[in-house]
Amino acid sequence: MSFNLQVFLFYSLPIIFALLVSKLNFSSKKSHKNLPPSPPRLPLIGNLHQLGAGIHRVLQSMAKTYGPLILLHFGTVPVIVASSVDAAREIMKTHDITFANRPYLNTISKLSYDGKDIAFSKYGEQWRQLKSISVLHLLSNKRVQSYRKVREEEVVSMIKKIQGTNESIFNLSELVATLTHNVISRAALGKIYEGMELKHLLDRTFDVLGRFCFASVFPSLAWMDRFTGLEREIEKLAKDIDEFYDVVIDEHVNKKEGDAEGQDLVDILLEIQKDNSTGFHLEKKMIKALILEVFNGGTDTTSTSLDWAIGELLQNPHTMKKLQQEAHTVGQGREMITEDDLDNMPYLKAVLKEALRLHIPAPLLVPRESTKDVKLLGYDIPSGSQVMINAWAIARDPLIWEEPEEFRPERFLNTATDYKGFHFEFIPFGAGRRGCPGISFAMIINEIVLANLVYKFEFSLLGNEPIDMTESDGLTVHRKFPILVKATPRE
Numbered sequence: 001m002s003f004n005l006q007v008f009l010f011y012s013l014p015i016i017f018a019l020l021v022s023k024l025n026f027s028s029k030k031s032h033k034n035l036p037p038s039p040p041r042l043p044l045i046g047n048l049h050q051l052g053a054g055i056h057r058v059l060q061s062m063a064k065t066y067g068p069l070i071l072l073h074f075g076t077v078p079v080i081v082a083s084s085v086d087a088a089r090e091i092m093k094t095h096d097i098t099f100a101n102r103p104y105l106n107t108i109s110k111l112s113y114d115g116k117d118i119a120f121s122k123y124g125e126q127w128r129q130l131k132s133i134s135v136l137h138l139l140s141n142k143r144v145q146s147y148r149k150v151r152e153e154e155v156v157s158m159i160k161k162i163q164g165t166n167e168s169i170f171n172l173s174e175l176v177a178t179l180t181h182n183v184i185s186r187a188a189l190g191k192i193y194e195g196m197e198l199k200h201l202l203d204r205t206f207d208v209l210g211r212f213c214f215a216s217v218f219p220s221l222a223w224m225d226r227f228t229g230l231e232r233e234i235e236k237l238a239k240d241i242d243e244f245y246d247v248v249i250d251e252h253v254n255k256k257e258g259d260a261e262g263q264d265l266v267d268i269l270l271e272i273q274k275d276n277s278t279g280f281h282l283e284k285k286m287i288k289a290l291i292l293e294v295f296n297g298g299t300d301t302t303s304t305s306l307d308w309a310i311g312e313l314l315q316n317p318h319t320m321k322k323l324q325q326e327a328h329t330v331g332q333g334r335e336m337i338t339e340d341d342l343d344n345m346p347y348l349k350a351v352l353k354e355a356l357r358l359h360i361p362a363p364l365l366v367p368r369e370s371t372k373d374v375k376l377l378g379y380d381i382p383s384g385s386q387v388m389i390n391a392w393a394i395a396r397d398p399l400i401w402e403e404p405e406e407f408r409p410e411r412f413l414n415t416a417t418d419y420k421g422f423h424f425e426f427i428p429f430g431a432g433r434r435g436c437p438g439i440s441f442a443m444i445i446n447e448i449v450l451a452n453l454v455y456k457f458e459f460s461l462l463g464n465e466p467i468d469m470t471e472s473d474g475l476t477v478h479r480k481f482p483i484l485v486k487a488t489p490r491e
């Protein structure tokens, strides 16, 4: 969560003052619950003023003082933050069902068809049906495999673009983001929608999601979002998104037989809707929400993780050399590394894991909500608590990881530890019922792109400056500055 404190104070101080005065007139009821420790907070705004940029880092440092489970207040909303392996395991395994709900998050819900999607819908029958459609039909290994040609074509196109730079400086981050966007567009929608209309909608979505929203932290002041203009902007964006996906669906419905090779995700969803094969009525809104989710949840996270991996390789030339050697041995002078080769590239996989460990794209994962009173690490967690897991802090915990701040892919060689949600020290994709269903979809893109980049090119940075690894603010943590490099073809 990122928010603009000045805007917030401008709009809210008079109201806060009024509420504060009225609140002082109420006698506070003392809770007898054994709640997790809390850092001191201000009336009404709670701990908001302590957060700001780099929230995962702030929460890591709070955990060092207050322990692995802390209770914060984001405005009037209580939020539990978990920062240890044991706490994460308790939430996502031992009490997985209790924490399988998502809190209602105003902006995101309004931009995802009011809970008709998977990631932000309440835990229940509709979520179960949609998740099972995504796991069995949209993102299964077999389906991911069926988009191999799309991935390989986009990699070839990226290589050509790099060759076309003729060894002058270019923006590699942008190329990688475009590739990810193209692969996902072609797999989900069957083509790349020209004019970057879709990309523009995505950019607007991430921009709006980063804005301060009263409804999320002061539910009783939700009406303030009308004054700040946020509500109108969300409505306009939701309408534009809806119109875009209406066009996409109409085009698919009116598609003539043999128009396109293979089925894209919209085709599959329309087929499930028509056949009623799951015994569940898939509404048109759900189809739009599911496709939207593939973009919102899949594009930025996938390209960001790849971008961080490339950044780490550029600042660790020894690791880059080792990976190039592996690519050279596997590629054997052929034009390209193919997906058949990837199983013979353990170091590549270790590099991507290590980059994900250090740079989790969503460091606090996606918030959960408890559906009943429960005990966590001996503390009482009331029903309806919002819960965040600081996966970023856990992945850098010195009690678990040797030299946690170092980029050392070797730590992932000869170990079973991976990101599939069974090893709670490393949970970039979450775990349990609510875990990410897009792991294979994302990681095969990252593997094939990175393997070919290092196989085909030698990269050099501008001057001798070390690469800037500063993090951006926002829901997904990107590199703040794009990677600008020169690429020389490898012999």
Ligand code: HEM
Binding pocket: 118, 119, 120, 131, 134, 139, 293, 294, 297, 298, 299, 301, 302, 305, 360, 361, 362, 365, 366, 428, 429, 430, 431, 432, 433, 434, 435, 436, 437, 438, 439, 441, 442
């Ligand atoms: C590197 C790339 C990605 C990362 C780091 C990532 C991370 C995450 C995380 C942390 C969650 C929440 C898990 C939890 O609450 O335990 C999640 C959920 C989800 N992700 Fe991903 N994701 C990635 C790629 C994708 C892709 C490519 C797709 C789809 C094509 C996708 C679709 C989803 C969906 C639908 C959910 C909601 C699951 C639910 O609530 O049941 N993700 N992802």
